[in-house]
Amino acid sequence: MSEEKPDLKLDHRKWRRRQFIAYGVFALGGVATWRTWSWIKHAPDVNGTQAPLRRAFEFNEGVNSVIKSHGHLAPTYPIEQASRTLRSNGQAGVKQPIDLSTWKLKVVKGDTPLEVTMDDLRAFPKTELCFEFKCIEGWSEITHWAGVRFSDFAAHFNLGTKSGAVPDPEKEDDLFAYTSLETPDGGYYVGIDMHSALHPQTILAYEHNGAALTVEHGAPLRLIIPTKYGVKNLKRIGTIAFSDTKPRDYWHERGYDYDCAL
Ligand SMILES: Nc1nc2c(c(=O)[nH]1)N[C@H]1C(S)=C(S)[C@@H](COP(=O)(O)O)O[C@H]1N2
Numbered sequence: 001m002s003e004e005k006p007d008l009k010l011d012h013r014k015w016r017r018r019q020f021i022a023y024g025v026f027a028l029g030g031v032a033t034w035r036t037w038s039w040i041k042h043a044p045d046v047n048g049t050q051a052p053l054r055r056a057f058e059f060n061e062g063v064n065s066v067i068k069s070h071g072h073l074a075p076t077y078p079i080e081q082a083s084r085t086l087r088s089n090g091q092a093g094v095k096q097p098i099d100l101s102t103w104k105l106k107v108v109k110g111d112t113p114l115e116v117t118m119d120d121l122r123a124f125p126k127t128e129l130c131f132e133f134k135c136i137e138g139w140s141e142i143t144h145w146a147g148v149r150f151s152d153f154a155a156h157f158n159l160g161t162k163s164g165a166v167p168d169p170e171k172e173d174d175l176f177a178y179t180s181l182e183t184p185d186g187g188y189y190v191g192i193d194m195h196s197a198l199h200p201q202t203i204l205a206y207e208h209n210g211a212a213l214t215v216e217h218g219a220p221l222r223l224i225i226p227t228k229y230g231v232k233n234l235k236r237i238g239t240i241a242f243s244d245t246k247p248r249d250y251w252h253e254r255g256y257d258y259d260c261a262l
């Protein structure tokens, strides 16, 4: 099994295409804004700017900072293109039976670990993602997932920072360098650099193709991280922790590249 070297030329083309699409979206936003100008003019004024316009500015700022801070977004697909089946690959740490009614996610934070239930997770805004899932062994499939954006989860519980504040990708000094995830039995474990963990497409997924995750795909909760190969998409999360030292990583210990970035 060989590691694939990234094709830089291809990446560059993809990047140009993404920029083009991004600016296209902004341009469309501009036309829409112009067309609704009179509506905006009569809208309530918030801090000196009409509310709808202000929201548009904030949206654009948000998109810009996402593009700047995260380098790239994985391409996404219409949900109809997702394959109805998905092969199951890798059963390390998920072979034992699991009692979904008592499962809790453990989050190591200071001296008082948090315990998070599926109900807690379902109370977060649901983020959907349809992208091409790539296994380092050479297969890929378009897959559709839904769950909680990792950055929303981290922001809510003030995770991943030394100060205990909400993590901010711009405040490098306050961020732990890594997050680690492992299965409840410790049989599979991964380390993820903090910026990739906080990437807007990284999700704690509880649904696949619109239904609750099956055990073979990581019920009740798995990591979906489209900027990395399948190996980092840990199924059946038991514990999440944060550190400055590189966490141990199952496939890295077996000779694979640590980052497994796409
Ligand atoms: N717990 C656990 N998660 C895991 C693995 C594993 O062996 N154990 N294998 C990884 C690999 S190599 C791949 S390609 C994907 C496959 O996900 P799937 O079985 O849902 O298709 O899971 C990843 N997550």
Ligand SMILES: [Mo]
Binding pocket: 089, 090, 134, 135, 136, 137, 230, 231
């Ligand atoms: Mo894989």
